[in-house]
Amino acid sequence: MAEHKKVRKAVFPVAGLGTRFLPATKAVPKEMLTVVDKPIIQYVVDEALEAGIEHFVFVTGRNKHIIEDYFDIHFELEQTLRERSKNAEITLLAGQLPKAGTVSFTRQQEPLGLGHAVWCAREIIGDEPFALLLPDMIMKSEAKGCMKGMIDLYAQSGGNIIAVEECAPDQAHKYGIVGVGDAIGDGFRITGMVEKPAKGTAPSNFFINGRYILQPEVFKILETQERGAGNEIQLTDGIAALMRDERVLAYRYAGQRYDCGSKLGYLQATAAIGLKHPETAEGFRASLAGLLEGRGLA
Template identity: 45%
Template structure:
């Protein structure tokens, strides 16, 4: 079955990026010349996603507006003969279909995804956390979808992290290695305080099934939140789930250092910027 839908949970406050996020959604902070969320949307579209479901909260209207048409601006660009700018702008709203669902209370990632249940139906779907910006040759979402097509079971993007940092992530418990990049899972632990089952962390890309949605409904709250990892762990007890060591370079743009790292990387990989930007960096090195 072709995977057509992706869920983007974007209702959070973005407290790690204050004060910038006091009035601007963290997903709309600019990375070089595009908002963070556009990088993730483009990755999803490259993977064949046709419908993106934003799970939003209050003060997130800017995200909807960015992916909507801006008739007045497009007319102004045409009249000013700014054809390149017009082409870039007009493509944004045409990439795919965008749907917005409001998460009225912030009750965890699992709850945010469950808010999309009526739109998702019983089809498999992708979840993308747009804080995680990934530089890739092949869309990481596309890599996961290929693995899902092979196994027909949930597939999570994983990356190796230092043992001393495992407490920051959901950490997978590996049953066996299937190939160089693929692992069959027997469970996972959310932010283990000690004795992590491995040093492979789950990052913000998932291919999930309707069974995960049903499991979310059955999950208990943990400190007022419903955790996605709890639901996936429930499903893993009855059927197979897989971790995939994706090919790409990930930046955590939900914090300042990760965002600055990403800015340097993406600027230096732009032919129109790299020479001048290199000269600027040399002034400070």
């Protein structure tokens, strides 16, 4: 099996305004909204850590300094915990603190789209393949995580990889859809991409779910990419251009995905994780049953 340049770095585009969660996001970035006991962004970073990512690159915007503070040492908090002998809490915080020098932040000054946000990370990524994880999506799987599965496929195939899932065929018009080519490992070769195809015209029912492994050549494409849908620089357009010269594969993700960029997806993630959390599972299940049966909270 041929060796491919290791995917060491991951990009997290966290500059979005979070307008679907106003007024909460006036003060708290949507990535820092809490699902049970961790902010959304921590679940996404944990997925990258499981996959072996070593360097985390956050593309931020104005009023996102809270994210930078979160991934730093909190001296006053830790001192107070030590004074109160809260050893379990100290261990928890230490386990989630990135190693020194493994986190970088860069600024997207204007909201010009996902493609532009990725391009803003070019100097930090350099001439390396990189992972891209959209911070709204929490992935949960009984087996390996989504990015870990993608890394495993990359070790076999190299190139560019996009994670996809199946949707009901009559829902394909809501998503970015890929065309299906020859099977390769846990995925297949992508023959084309179309964003929100008209009903009945989708090439498949496999939709792009927010996880990517990309080669650095995409930066040159994005640098001159014309604005597309929404008058923004679209990553999908850049990948479509990349496909003219490079192979792009799909990784078939079979776990659960929760779109925490929507209110419904956020509530679904909270319910799913709360029903499995050791401190909340039993009581939460009883409370939900009571609500569903019209009895109020248990």
